Amino acid sequence: MSNKLSIVLYGKQGHAYTVAFKNFLNSTEVPYTYKDISKDVEAREHSKELYNGVAKFPTLIVNEKVYLTPTTEEFNKIMQDLKLRA
Secondary structure (H helix, E strand, O other): OOOOOOEEEEEOOOOHHHHHHHHHHHHOOOOOEEEEOOOOHHHHHHHHHHOOOOOOOOEEEEOOEEEEOOOHHHHHHHHHHOOOOO
């Protein structure tokens, strides 16, 4: 099993959950990819595919598993499961 963690966060600048999730990820040693769906057309289109035609956020993708608009509690649980701490 590969130990390589892949984290992608789709969000929007100034959006409270996006900012909180980014702050958490920035405080860990884990590299991740952030895509702003208001600027990144590809991310926006992918977001629309995930949400039946509507671009919603935040979206968290961990090792190909997609979490649709996770709440702070859900996000924290995912991070705990990954053994990530700020």
